[in-house]
Amino acid sequence: MEINEFIENLADQFDDIDVASLTPTTVFKELEDWTSLVALSVIAMIDEEYDVLLKGEDIKNASTIEDLFNTVKSKQEE
Amino acid sequence: MELSEYETLSKYGVTLHLLTHDKIELLRTWRNHPKIQKRMEFREEITPEMQEKWFQKISTSGRDFYYIIEYQGKEIGCINIRDVDFEKGEGEPGIFIWDDDYLGTDVPTRASFCMGDFVWDVLKLKREVIHVLKDNKQAILYNKQKGFKLSPNQEDVYNQEYTLTAEDAAKKSKRIKAFLLKENNL
Numbered sequence: 001m002e003i004n005e006f007i008e009n010l011a012d013q014f015d016d017i018d019v020a021s022l023t024p025t026t027v028f029k030e031l032e033d034w035t036s037l038v039a040l041s042v043i044a045m046i047d048e049e050y051d052v053l054l055k056g057e058d059i060k061n062a063s064t065i066e067d068l069f070n071t072v073k074s075k076q077e078e
Numbered sequence: 079m080e081l082s083e084y085e086t087l088s089k090y091g092v093t094l095h096l097l098t099h100d101k102i103e104l105l106r107t108w109r110n111h112p113k114i115q116k117r118m119e120f121r122e123e124i125t126p127e128m129q130e131k132w133f134q135k136i137s138t139s140g141r142d143f144y145y146i147i148e149y150q151g152k153e154i155g156c157i158n159i160r161d162v163d164f165e166k167g168e169g170e171p172g173i174f175i176w177d178d179d180y181l182g183t184d185v186p187t188r189a190s191f192c193m194g195d196f197v198w199d200v201l202k203l204k205r206e207v208i209h210v211l212k213d214n215k216q217a218i219l220y221n222k223q224k225g226f227k228l229s230p231n232q233e234d235v236y237n238q239e240y241t242l243t244a245e246d247a248a249k250k251s252k253r254i255k256a257f258l259l260k261e262n263n264l
Contacts, residue, residue, distance in 0.1 A: 035216070035220040036186040036190075036220065037223045037254075038223070039183050040184040040187045040188065044253065047260075
């Protein structure tokens with residue numbers, strides 16, 4: 001599991017976002033296009049792509065994309 | 079339709095409770111808070127008398143359905159479909175989240191899908207019509223993501239009308255609904 005691929009998958013959940021504008025340190029909830037629907041779409045994507053079922057709290061507790069990536073990674077290793 | 083069957087809607091990780099009289103003061107407190115009030119067209123202070131009158135109207139109209147959103151045992155907001163016109167097959171949905179902890183999380187959308195099933199499958203409406211203040215960018219973005227489209231001749235209106243058809247709602251929600259059904263073993 002690579003962070004660049006994770007960022008690309010995350011970007012796909014937005015209607016219109018330049019993937020180049022996203023980095024591991026991006027605070028994703030501060031993105032202009034971030035909404036509750038995108039949050040749920042990200043949870044669905046993580047289930048589909050990484051076979052990890054995140055809870056709302058996991059999204060709530062993550063600040064940056066890297067935080068989210070690390071959460072998914074640690075759950076994969078459980 | 080027998081409304082008593084739909085006093086509680088529980089799906090996708092949230093529970094919606096039909097608004098009862100004992101909750102109208104709680105709702106009034108939420109609704110009068112500046113953070114909620116600023117996003118509403120009606121921004122005057124709602125008095126207990128106004129709230130009582132409003133509740134009598136909505137609880138007997140047969141056209142207004144207001145639910146308190148409960149998530150993990152906490153009451154976090156309110157979701158509704160109001161002014162339902164069964165002949166036209168349309169109504170106006172609304173939602174507000176009181177608890178800031180859940181803004182920008184998946185929870186409001188879970189509530190919205192739960193309510194959506196009631197709107198499309200039980201009330202059998204053909205479309206939802208909403209009015210959003212032109213400067214409420216976040217609400218416009220969210221509703222466009224859900225599939226709402228600006229109605230004709232609304233470009234210069236401050237409180238703009240958007241419409242979502244049942245077909246567009248189903249199309250836009252297909253992937254996430256599939257995930258929610260799987261997640262909740264439905």
